[in-house]
Amino acid sequence: MTSDGWPLWEVFVRSRRGLSHTHAGSLHAPDAEMALRNARDLYTRRSEGVSIWVVPSTAITASSPDEKDPFFEPAADKPYRHPTFYEIPEGVKHL
């Protein structure tokens, strides 16, 4: 039995309360509990985190890597979703 039999886990770390968990990296571990312990040793040796999530890499479904993917097209032609789209007379405040 080699570590190849150990699944890959993606590690997400919350650096402090009030912030989201962010992807820190990945590691191999035989189970979730060991993945958490390994993640603590590997990604929070300098108090980089107050909370860790580990997720089996195989559980992640991803969109296409191509940024020009038609998948994202619906967002590209709707500039009116941004506040800068609108013209407001000068001097109008708090808008």
Next chain:
Amino acid sequence: MTAVTAGTAESTGAPGGSDAAVAAEQAAYEAVFDAAVAADERIEPRDWMPEAYRASLVRQIAQHAHSEIIGMQPEANWITRAPSLRRKAILMAKVQDEAGHGLYLYSAAETLGTSRDELLDKLHSGRQKYSSIFNYPTLTWADVGAIGWLVDGAAITNQVPLCRCSYGPYARAMVRVCKEESFHQRQGYEALLALSRGTEAQHAMAQDAVDRWWWPSLMMFGPPDAESTHTAQAMAWKIKRHSNDELRQRFVDIAVPQAEALGLTLPDPDLRWNEERGHYDFGPIDWTEFWDVLKGNGPCNDQRLSKRRQAHEDGAWVREAAAAYAEKHTGTHGEAQA
């Protein structure tokens, strides 16, 4: 939506398409890749990339990862004999960091479609290399200081530009590594300074360590540009940002004043400031020694590899037990906690 998309090695062929169609598709992928590199964008794991780019990255990242974990040995040699509890705690933390660096890098290599076991196999069987600096012995406590200052120092000089490497996972691993390295270099420098300012015997010990580690540290940057087979292509792909000789010069320029502040000399009679170049000139490097150590004839090559293999074999029962435990409890440990 599916996780399988164009960009993986398996899906780039056009099944049933004509040769011309396949070639056109290949050219289109290549154009996208070239444009991304030219625009200084990062290449990510599932992007299409030339096979040679992938192979070159695997070779470089694997060698880098192997260097991190083999590099634990020469320093670990002194953990039990560190001169104080403070130095011992620092050294343990440093050696543990190097293990972490190895793991970040193996993870980065795995995103390219290789497995960790395959990489370890290649290290153990001598088919992949590690930095030849770790084939030198650590004869005295001062060597721990000299390694931190010079070897980690040279590594930092090499690694800082790699934070902007075109391959995203490698660049991100380097950002983490570089953040941790600065403590490595400073603790080494501080340890050497303590010796240099100590008794006459301690000062001599520090000087001796620097005398032995200086030239091998300069060799860490690799062969001169004229003889470096990989440099030009790696720079074109923006894996490397500077040539070996450029980085070596940068390191010498940084190290000379640091040596002066230490009250130690560097073992090179040709070392002097060149006003015209704005750099320090330094003497010729003994490349026969470099190639000899690389071929396996350094003082510690056999020792380093056999110790690595031994550690791997000795850990087999732990890996087996953990896997057996996981299997027995399948389904009961699957939840991550927020």
